[in-house]
Amino acid sequence: MSDSEEDSQDRQLKMVLIGDGASGKTSLATRFAQEAFGKQYKQTIGLDFFLKRITLPGNLNVTLQVWDIGGQTIGGKMLDKYIYGAQGVLLVYDITNSQSFENLEDWYSMVKKANEESEVQPVIALVANKIDLEHMRTVKVDKHQRFCQENGLISQFVSAKTGDSVFLCFQRVAAEILGIKLNKAEIEQSQRIVRAELVDYPQDEGLITQDSNQSKICSVQ
Numbered sequence: 698m699s700d701s702e703e704d705s706q707d708r709q710l711k712m713v714l715i716g717d718g719a720s721g722k723t724s725l726a727t728r729f730a731q732e733a734f735g736k737q738y739k740q741t742i743g744l745d746f747f748l749k750r751i752t753l754p755g756n757l758n759v760t761l762q763v764w765d766i767g768g769q770t771i772g773g774k775m776l777d778k779y780i781y782g783a784q785g786v787l788l789v790y791d792i793t794n795s796q797s798f799e800n801l802e803d804w805y806s807m808v809k810k811a812n813e814e815s816e817v818q819p820v821i822a823l824v825a826n827k828i829d830l831e832h833m834r835t836v837k838v839d840k841h842q843r844f845c846q847e848n849g850l851i852s853q854f855v856s857a858k859t860g861d862s863v864f865l866c867f868q869r870v871a872a873e874i875l876g877i878k879l880n881k882a883e884i885e886q887s888q889r890i891v892r893a894e895l896v897d898y899p900q901d902e903g904l905i906t907q908d909s910n911q912s913k914i915c916s917v918q
């Protein structure tokens with residue numbers, strides 16, 4: 698292959714998503730690669746792959762090979778092999794499930810073990826998913842920050858459901874792998890703006906009782 702042909706080929710980066718079952722790994726991969734979200738939980742058996750091409754600052758095209766590893770693989774023989782050679786690792790937990798955060802210690806140990814003999818260590822991000830469920834949060838932000846500081850991890854809060862910061866998360870890890878600095882404007886551009894649904898509660902309950910025949914059921918047609 699000539700130099701020019703080689704130049705025109707995208708750089709490929711292997712990124713693995715690991716963490717407990719139901720923390721939202723498949724949902725994050727699907728949101729990132731296909732801009733979609735499904736409410737139904739379907740357990741990943743083994744692993745799934747997704748490919749997505751992104752452009753980093755400086756017009757650099759990279760193809761991310763996203764390995765969505767099923768939560769049930771922990772303790773299994775194949776996990777080491779799945780993680781091996783990854784340039785980026787996303788350690789995913791669910792902010793409404795403390796156990797999924799506690800178990801990250803084990804997942805993190807697996808990453809370190811799988812890369813024991815590699816010269817290059819992967820870039821690792823701690824990914825707090827389901828931030829649309831902030832009202833059900835059980836994992837304190839402090840705990841998240843401490844884990845990142847102690848282990849030198851990238852910190853990211855996301856929601857696969859709304860899409861909030863999902864693209865940014867993958868982009869930050871890819872940029873870090875390639876030694877590219879994202880400026881503030883680039884970061885802001887990647888953060889999807891989430892519109893909160895406003896519920897217009899009646900200010901004065903008395904107004905409702907005035908007309909007792911009035912239905913309170915709202916149907917959407």
Ligand SMILES: Nc1nc2c(ncn2[C@@H]2O[C@H](COP(=O)(O)OP(=O)(O)OP(=O)(O)O)[C@@H](O)[C@H]2O)c(=O)[nH]1
Pocket residue numbers: 716717718719720721722723724725735736737738739740741742766767768769826827828829830855856857858859
């Ligand atoms: N509210 C909310 N639900 C989410 C979010 N991400 C995922 N879910 C839901 O959580 C459930 C589990 O999501 P998955 O993406 O299948 O989880 P997983 O980590 O891939 O699970 P395994 O395949 O068992 O490893 C599904 O019902 C998703 O719809 C999120 O950001 N917000």
